[in-house]
Amino acid sequence: MHIIVCIKQVPDSTQVKVDPKTGTLIRAGVPSILNPYDHFALEKALEIKAKTGAKVTVLSMGPQQAVAVLRLALALGADEGVLLSSRAFAGSDTWATAYALATAVKHIGSFDLVLCGQMAIDGDTAQTGPEMAYHLHIPQITFCESIDANGNTVVVKKLIEGGHQILQADLPVLVTMTMPHDYVAKYPSFMAAHKAQDKIIRTWTETDIGADPHKLGLEGSPTRVDRIFPPPTRAKGEVYSGSAVELANKFVEILKKERVIK
Amino acid sequence: MAKNDLMTRNLMLDSLRQYAKNRISFNLLREHDAKNEIPLDILKEMYDHDILGVHLLLIPEEYGGLGGQTTEIYRICEQLARIDLGIATGVFATFLGSDPLNVGGTPEQKAKWFTKIAQENKLVAYGATEADAGSDLVSLRTRAEHVVQNGRVVGYKITGSKMWISNGGVADIYTVLALAPGGPSWFIVERGTPGFTQDVHEDKHGIRLSNTAGLAFDEVYVPAENLIGLKEGQGFLQAQAVFGYTRLMVAAFGLGGGEEAVETALEYAGQRIQAGGPLSQKQGFMLKLITPHYIRFEAARAYIDWTAKQLEVNNHGLATEGAIAKLYATESGNKAAEDAIQAMGGFGYTKEFAVEKIKRDVKITCIYEGTSEVLEMTIFRGRWQEHLKSRGQYYINQAAEFDALHAQNPQVGADSVALGLRALARVLEDCRANKLTRHQYVTFMLGDLISEMEVAAVFVRQCANKIVTEGSRFDLATLCTMARINARQSAFKTASEGLRLVLGTCPAIDTAQVSQAVNLVAIEDKMRGLIDDMDTVSAKLRDIFKK
Ligand SMILES: Cc1cc2nc3c(=O)[nH]c(=O)nc-3n(C[C@H](O)[C@H](O)[C@H](O)COP(=O)(O)OP(=O)(O)OC[C@H]3O[C@@H](n4cnc5c(N)ncnc54)[C@H](O)[C@@H]3O)c2cc1C
Ligand SMILES: Cc1cc2nc3c(=O)[nH]c(=O)nc-3n(C[C@H](O)[C@H](O)[C@H](O)COP(=O)(O)OP(=O)(O)OC[C@H]3O[C@@H](n4cnc5c(N)ncnc54)[C@H](O)[C@@H]3O)c2cc1C
Numbered sequence: 001m002h003i004i005v006c007i008k009q010v011p012d013s014t015q016v017k018v019d020p021k022t023g024t025l026i027r028a029g030v031p032s033i034l035n036p037y038d039h040f041a042l043e044k045a046l047e048i049k050a051k052t053g054a055k056v057t058v059l060s061m062g063p064q065q066a067v068a069v070l071r072l073a074l075a076l077g078a079d080e081g082v083l084l085s086s087r088a089f090a091g092s093d094t095w096a097t098a099y100a101l102a103t104a105v106k107h108i109g110s111f112d113l114v115l116c117g118q119m120a121i122d123g124d125t126a127q128t129g130p131e132m133a134y135h136l137h138i139p140q141i142t143f144c145e146s147i148d149a150n151g152n153t154v155v156v157k158k159l160i161e162g163g164h165q166i167l168q169a170d171l172p173v174l175v176t177m178t179m180p181h182d183y184v185a186k187y188p189s190f191m192a193a194h195k196a197q198d199k200i201i202r203t204w205t206e207t208d209i210g211a212d213p214h215k216l217g218l219e220g221s222p223t224r225v226d227r228i229f230p231p232p233t234r235a236k237g238e239v240y241s242g243s244a245v246e247l248a249n250k251f252v253e254i255l256k257k258e259r260v261i262k
Numbered sequence: 263m264a265k266n267d268l269m270t271r272n273l274m275l276d277s278l279r280q281y282a283k284n285r286i287s288f289n290l291l292r293e294h295d296a297k298n299e300i301p302l303d304i305l306k307e308m309y310d311h312d313i314l315g316v317h318l319l320l321i322p323e324e325y326g327g328l329g330g331q332t333t334e335i336y337r338i339c340e341q342l343a344r345i346d347l348g349i350a351t352g353v354f355a356t357f358l359g360s361d362p363l364n365v366g367g368t369p370e371q372k373a374k375w376f377t378k379i380a381q382e383n384k385l386v387a388y389g390a391t392e393a394d395a396g397s398d399l400v401s402l403r404t405r406a407e408h409v410v411q412n413g414r415v416v417g418y419k420i421t422g423s424k425m426w427i428s429n430g431g432v433a434d435i436y437t438v439l440a441l442a443p444g445g446p447s448w449f450i451v452e453r454g455t456p457g458f459t460q461d462v463h464e465d466k467h468g469i470r471l472s473n474t475a476g477l478a479f480d481e482v483y484v485p486a487e488n489l490i491g492l493k494e495g496q497g498f499l500q501a502q503a504v505f506g507y508t509r510l511m512v513a514a515f516g517l518g519g520g521e522e523a524v525e526t527a528l529e530y531a532g533q534r535i536q537a538g539g540p541l542s543q544k545q546g547f548m549l550k551l552i553t554p555h556y557i558r559f560e561a562a563r564a565y566i567d568w569t570a571k572q573l574e575v576n577n578h579g580l581a582t583e584g585a586i587a588k589l590y591a592t593e594s595g596n597k598a599a600e601d602a603i604q605a606m607g608g609f610g611y612t613k614e615f616a617v618e619k620i621k622r623d624v625k626i627t628c629i630y631e632g633t634s635e636v637l638e639m640t641i642f643r644g645r646w647q648e649h650l651k652s653r654g655q656y657y658i659n660q661a662a663e664f665d666a667l668h669a670q671n672p673q674v675g676a677d678s679v680a681l682g683l684r685a686l687a688r689v690l691e692d693c694r695a696n697k698l699t700r701h702q703y704v705t706f707m708l709g710d711l712i713s714e715m716e717v718a719a720v721f722v723r724q725c726a727n728k729i730v731t732e733g734s735r736f737d738l739a740t741l742c743t744m745a746r747i748n749a750r751q752s753a754f755k756t757a758s759e760g761l762r763l764v765l766g767t768c769p770a771i772d773t774a775q776v777s778q779a780v781n782l783v784a785i786e787d788k789m790r791g792l793i794d795d796m797d798t799v800s801a802k803l804r805d806i807f808k809k
Contacts, residue, residue, distance in 0.1 A: 072276075185282065189313060190277065196270070197266070
């Protein structure tokens with residue numbers, strides 16, 4: 001079995017700010033991380049690998065420094081990495097990104113399972129995975145919290161409003177993964193980090209994968225970003241603790257102070 | 263296998279950070295600190311090959327380790343110090359304890375002990391210090407006597423005691439300095455060897471998460487093959503061979519501890535509203551308590567990294583550079599932690615925040631691996647030789663390099679460095695001509711001024727060459743501003759302190775003449791725009807550390 005996991009390098013969202021004047025993201029000095037959903041999806045792929053001996057390839061599109069997330073994935077146990085990187089990809093929206101990634105998947109050749117994160121924490125659209133399934137002409141299951149696979153089928157737990165579904169699908173299929181609230185990402189040991197240096201990462205351009213340049217970048221992107229702005233900041237709430245009686249008294253006191261009641 | 267590249271280093275640092283984030287909470291640190299307890303389980307986990315395996319960094323690859331380069335080891339040390347200096351010391355003691363083996367061991371000894379340390383995750387301790395032999399190791403009393411069989415030395419009986427040994431109470435393997443008939447030598451002693459006992463854990467001011475204990479040896483028998491290098495009398499040479507390197511690691515401790523303290527204070531200052539606005543917006547607050555420390559940290563980082571890269575080429579030596587790095591970074595870290603408490607006011611003084619603990623912890627970095635005063639003497643001696651050998655041209659020649667750098671790039675403070683180096687050369691020459699170094703105090707202060715100028719010079723040179731030191735969070739433009747500020751202040755300190763020393767020890771000398779010779783006026787003239795530059799750095803700090 002061959003699993004391809006799509007992983008994206010994102011700025012650590014806890015540290016990104018929007019420049020209020022220009023409306024662009026201030027990324028300078030902000031460390032980049034592996035998108036947490038992709039980190040989770042990768043760990044699931046590696047669990048399947050441990051059980052079935054599947055091969056795991058990680059695929060990322062981004063600037064040259066995105067190679068760092070591929071290295072992390074290799075250190076965690078993925079077998080090979082592919083970086084799609086060239087000017088032609090820059091400015092792609094989700095549609096063009098999905099086209100590029102899907103074209104790369106086809107170029108890699110045989111595959112049984114494509115895993116994506118549910119969404120990237122910077123773009124937040126959750127569109128790339130489903131759009132890739134369209135380009136690849138394969139079925140998709142989104143928003144899954146767990147996955148198990150053997151050579152022919154996958155069984156997933158897909159979250160839905162108020163519950164979950166257990167679904168089974170024949171391979172090949174594309175699955176997007178969400179993650180549990182208490183998920184703690186795994187990181188490699190020093191030795192694993194060291195050994196990952198010897199694993200292969202290929203860098204491909206649009207010509208390498210035979211992608212149509214008109215379907216990439218700004219030209220291939222039907223969406224245009226109008227503007228980006230930070231949500232208005234709200235004043236911090238205050239938290240009180242104590243017994244029910246103490247809290248009730250506190251509220252009355254505050255409401256009086258704010259002249260809501262007398 | 264290839265050496266670790268930058269990406270691998272960053273991966274290791276990420277893993278260490280994430281491990282600490284998930285496993286080492288501030289509460290855990292606080293409790294252990296209060297109870298004076300060692301988190302031995304944490305140390306064991308950090309050694310666990312599947313979790314981190316930090317100790318593998320110091321083990322050569324042929325023995326199952328990672329053969330870590332100086333750069334990644336110092337960066338890991340810095341990160342460890344940001345987590346907790348006690349835990350950092352526990353890890354470092356294994357590094358330090360293995361060093362005599364690394365420089366002096368035979369291939370068989372290395373294979374045996376390194377493999378053991380790597381595979382069995384053994385904690386190591388380094389036993390040099392004794393009650394009467396601290397800075398002055400020559401007064402060593404612990405003895406190793408020959409045990410002879412059939413006319414052959416088959417082993418040694420070690421008798422004596424050691425004091426304040428990190429990991430002393432918890433290590434499995436000890437490298438112990440003792441006086442053999444042929445001179446001071448390192449021996450490997452395993453826990454459990456008959457006659458070898460460990461004292462209780464000391465009750466210390468700081469690094470209370472690091473085990474520190476005395477060792478006692480009562481006719482402890484070790485086989486001759488445990489003599490490192492199989493040759494007596496090599497002990498001091500083996501110890502000195504790695505000083506450049508080990509002191510660089512403690513320099514990184516000072517840097518990491520200081521950074522953590524000031525960063526805590528700066529984040530606090532961004533939220534603490536006093537007199538209508540956050541403290542981080544108050545100019546005096548920033549320029550007095552926060553900004554200068556970041557400038558010194560970046561200077562220290564540039565210097566440590568530069569020295570690390572030199573060590574990777576030269577392998578050993580660079581004792582003066584290691585001493586400069588340690589003196590500068592640990593004293594800077596210590597002062598920074600002190601100001602971090604001040605910057606947080608009453609909160610800083612309580613145990614609710616980390617800075618109070620960091621302040622207690624970071625002080626040790628100015629004491630172990632050579633006290634600051636011992637380092638000042640070392641630095642002075644090293645460069646005094648250069649000054650004499652070159653007939654006073656050592657720093658004058660370097661000044662010429664900075665004139666040229668200034669011509670290419672007038673923004674980085676190379677002009678101030680050139681002035682400072684010339685002032686330093688002048689002060690050294692006045693000291694020589696008037697025999698002023700008979701005053702021990704003068705030698706200490708010269709050591710300090712030398713380190714001040716050499717660090718400033720490297721920082722400026724790195725900036726002029728557009729090098730952003732790895733691990734720095736600042737962009738090149740900000741680093742250039744910092745280097746420019748630092749160069750001016752170091753030059754000023756060198757010239758004015760130098761004058762104080764010369765005039766203070768040599769009343770007969772002509773004031774106007776000396777003052778003109780160090781060119782204090784020209785250095786003062788460089789101060790224009792200094793406060794504006796510092797405000798620029800403050801603004802950048804607010805930007806980077808805004809929550
Ligand atoms: C109109 C528009 C214009 C844009 N212009 C630019 C631009 O000029 N420059 C720019 O840098 N970005 C630009 N972006 C952002 C970029 O297109 C998206 O980040 C990218 O398409 C992925 O979308 P997302 O972040 O919402 O990911 P989602 O769709 O939320 O991601 C879902 C999953 O898809 C996979 N995935 C997504 N992206 C990648 C990737 N690059 N490599 C591997 N796997 C991936 C991951 O598994 C991820 O978890 C633009 C976006 C839009 C909508
Ligand atoms: C927590 C801790 C952990 C340690 N871990 C280890 C370890 O793992 N292994 C190990 O071998 N040692 C260890 N040490 C010992 C440490 O290296 C020594 O404390 C240090 O070298 C200083 O020696 P000392 O304490 O005897 O001080 P002293 O040498 O007595 O110095 C006292 C003061 O006098 C100054 N001074 C010293 N000599 C002179 C001089 N000639 N002229 C003027 N002033 C001078 C010093 O700078 C200092 O200010 C540790 C110490 C501590 C506190």
